Amino acid sequence: MKSRIHPASRPVVFRDRAAGAAFLTRSTADSDQRVTWEDGRSYPVIDVETSSASHPFYTGTRQVLDQAGRIEQFNRRYGSGVPATGE
Template sequence: MKPRIHPVSRQVVFRDRAAGVAFLTRSTADADQRVEWEDGNSYPVIDVETSSASHPFYTGTDRVVDTAGRIEQFRRRYGTTVPAGH
């Protein structure tokens, strides 16, 4: 690797506020806030809104989609194109 062209990689804590979990990993991101981790060391902390702990794809929870309501809304807005009796 060429010297002085790559960003500094450091240990950083990412904290998911929605799920209430935090994990320590390496990143080039830095933060002004610091938090004391389980090993007793202090690391920069970055708060995130969504991580694998709270994202519906990873947790297996999906939002309830009101497809019948969407169809009715579409028909009210654009009218029915299906002939009667079909």
């Protein structure tokens, strides 16, 4: 593997502003803003809009669509059969 072609990986804090959650992980991203983490060290912080703490899929607040109702609505609106072809 060639040396000096990969960006440096460092510990970074990602902060989810919507949920008020933060997590420390490694990343190549960098930021001028810094935050003091629970271990007393200062790390670069990157603010994100959505993470697993606020995304509906991971939090269980995802809305389940009523597929049967949608099919019935489609059939009522457009008919339940396929139009007959040239007989």
